[in-house]
Amino acid sequence: MAKKIKYTRPELKHQRDLLARYERYLPTLKLKQQQLQLTVREVTKKLRQADAEARRAQERFDAYRRVLADRAGLDVEAAAQPQEVRTSTTNVAGVRVPVLDEVVFATPTYSLFATPAWVDQAISDLRERNRLQARARVLREQHDRLRRELTKILQRVNLFEKVMIPRSRNNIRRIRIHLGDEMTASVCRAKIAKEKLAEAEPLAAGVPGTDEGAAAP
Numbered sequence: 001m002a003k004k005i006k007y008t009r010p011e012l013k014h015q016r017d018l019l020a021r022y023e024r025y026l027p028t029l030k031l032k033q034q035q036l037q038l039t040v041r042e043v044t045k046k047l048r049q050a051d052a053e054a055r056r057a058q059e060r061f062d063a064y065r066r067v068l069a070d071r072a073g074l075d076v077e078a079a080a081q082p083q084e085v086r087t088s089t090t091n092v093a094g095v096r097v098p099v100l101d102e103v104v105f106a107t108p109t110y111s112l113f114a115t116p117a118w119v120d121q122a123i124s125d126l127r128e129r130n131r132l133q134a135r136a137r138v139l140r141e142q143h144d145r146l147r148r149e150l151t152k153i154l155q156r157v158n159l160f161e162k163v164m165i166p167r168s169r170n171n172i173r174r175i176r177i178h179l180g181d182e183m184t185a186s187v188c189r190a191k192i193a194k195e196k197l198a199e200a201e202p203l204a205a206g207v208p209g210t211d212e213g214a215a216a217p
Contacts, residue, residue, distance in 0.1 A: 005171050007178040015175065019168040026160045033157055035093040036150040043143045050136040057129035064122040074115055079108045080126030085134045092142070095149045100138040103131045 005011055064076070084104040089096050105127055110119070 005175065007175050007182075009179065012172065012175045012179065015168050015171045019165065019172065022160050022165045022168060026157070026165070029153060029157050029160065032094060033150070033153045036095075036146060036153060039093045040143065040146050040150055043139060043146060047136060047139040047143055050132055050139055054129060054132035054136055057125060057132050061122065061125045061129055064118060064125070074110050074119060076119060076122050077126065079110070080105070080123050080130060082127075082130055082134060087138060092146065093149075095146055097142040097145050098138050099142075100135050103134050 005015070082103050083106045084102075086101040086104065087098045088101050090099050091097075108123060
């Protein structure tokens with residue numbers, strides 16, 4: 001429920017100050033909105049590329065699946081799992097987002113003579129797939145955080161443009177009309193009082209007074 005306004009000059013000043021503050025802050029919000037929209041588009045493009053590269057890496061690995069049974073006791077998928085995914089955070093358009101620094105893999109321990117020749121390439125392809133998937137996950141987290149912040153900024157822009165600024169302008173208009181009506185009424189009352197006073201003066205002048213200098217009977 002909107003706060004009930006007072007039809008006074010202090011309230012008029014307050015509403016004008018609010019309007020000035022809203023109109024000063026709105027361009028800043030819109031600039032951040034534009035920055036976020038541009039950044040979201042860039043991250044979306046990078047995410048699509050990362051997903052596409054991860055799919056191609058998966059397709060390269062799929063060629064080995066039919067011979068995985070002949071792996072001489074080696075778990076190829078386990079050997080290609082990341083040991084650690086290192087990330088840091090950075091500020092993008094005012095939002096803290098994760099950034100991929102490095103994907104660390106353990107040194108595989110298996111016999112080059114006891115394993116098929118394709119194992120090295122299979123592990124290399126799997127690691128590349130896992131590296132690309134890790135990159136895509138980080139980019140997806142970037143995208144999600146930026147989208148959430150963009151949604152908040154859009155809500156604020158709409159609030160200022162469609163609610164706060166129009167409300168303050170309307171309040172200012174209503175207060176000015178009310179104060180104008182009060183001033184007009186005050187002038188009218190003063191004019192009527194002046195006219196009545198002017199009408200009363202001749203009557204008062206025509207009333208006979210007591211002659212203090214007259215002789216007593």
